[in-house]
Amino acid sequence: MYLSFKLSVRFTKRVYLLTLKRYFCGNLKETMETNKTFTMIKPDAVANGHIGAILDHIIKGGFKITAMKYLWLTPEKAGQFYAVHSARPFYNDLVTFMSSGPIVAAILEKDNAVEDFRKLIGATDPAKAEPGTIRNLFAKSIDANAVHGSDSDENAQIEGNFYFSAFEKF
Ligand code: UDP
Numbered sequence: 001m002y003l004s005f006k007l008s009v010r011f012t013k014r015v016y017l018l019t020l021k022r023y024f025c026g027n028l029k030e031t032m033e034t035n036k037t038f039t040m041i042k043p044d045a046v047a048n049g050h051i052g053a054i055l056d057h058i059i060k061g062g063f064k065i066t067a068m069k070y071l072w073l074t075p076e077k078a079g080q081f082y083a084v085h086s087a088r089p090f091y092n093d094l095v096t097f098m099s100s101g102p103i104v105a106a107i108l109e110k111d112n113a114v115e116d117f118r119k120l121i122g123a124t125d126p127a128k129a130e131p132g133t134i135r136n137l138f139a140k141s142i143d144a145n146a147v148h149g150s151d152s153d154e155n156a157q158i159e160g161n162f163y164f165s166a167f168e169k170f
C-alpha cells in the first residue's frame with residue numbers, strides 16, 4: 001500500500017516536471033517560424049535617398065512589415081551583429097561601413113520569407129545581381145550593397161531579436 005502510494009507520487013511528479021519542461025523549453029526546431037525574415041537598409045542606400053523606393057519594392061514583393069526602426073549603429077553594435085564574419089578579411093571595413101550612418105531595420109513576413117527575400121535582393125555583389133533585384137537597382141559595390149537579408153530561419157529570428165523587443169513586433 002505504502003509502496004504503491006510512493007510510486008504514484010513519483011509518477012505524478014515526473015509527469016508534472018515533463019509538462020513544465022515542454023511548456024517552457026519547447027523544441028526550438030518545431031516552433032521555428034518559416035514566414036519571417038530580417039532586413040536592414042544599409043547606410044549607402046539611406047544616404048542616397050533610396051529608403052522609400054526600397055520599402056516600396058519590398059511591399060510590392062508581397063512582404064508585410066511587422067517591425068521597423070530607423071537608427072544609427074555604434075561600431076560595437078555593428079561588430080556584434082556581424083560577429084559571424086569576424087574572421088573574414090572584410091570584417092573591419094564592414095563594421096566601419098555599417099556604423100557610418102543611419103540604417104532602417106525591419107522584420108518582414110511572407111510565406112517562405114528567407115528564400116523569397118534573398119531572391120528579391122539578389123546576389124551579394126550587385127554586379128552579379130539579377131536585373132530588377134534591389135541590389136541590382138540600388139547598390140554600387142559588394143561592400144556597400146544597399147540591403148541585408150537573413151540567410152536562414154534561425155538567423156532571421158536571432159537578427160530580429162537583436163533589434164526588436166516583444167513589444168515592438170506586431
Ligand atoms: N561583404 C564585403 N565583401 C565581401 C563579402 C561581403 O564587404 O567580399 C559585406 C557585404 O556588405 C555583405 C556582408 O559583408 O552584404 C555580409 O556578407 P555575406 O557573405 O553574408 O553576404 P550577404 O548575406 O549580405 O549577401
Ligand code: MG
Pocket residue numbers: 149150151
Ligand atoms: Mg549574409
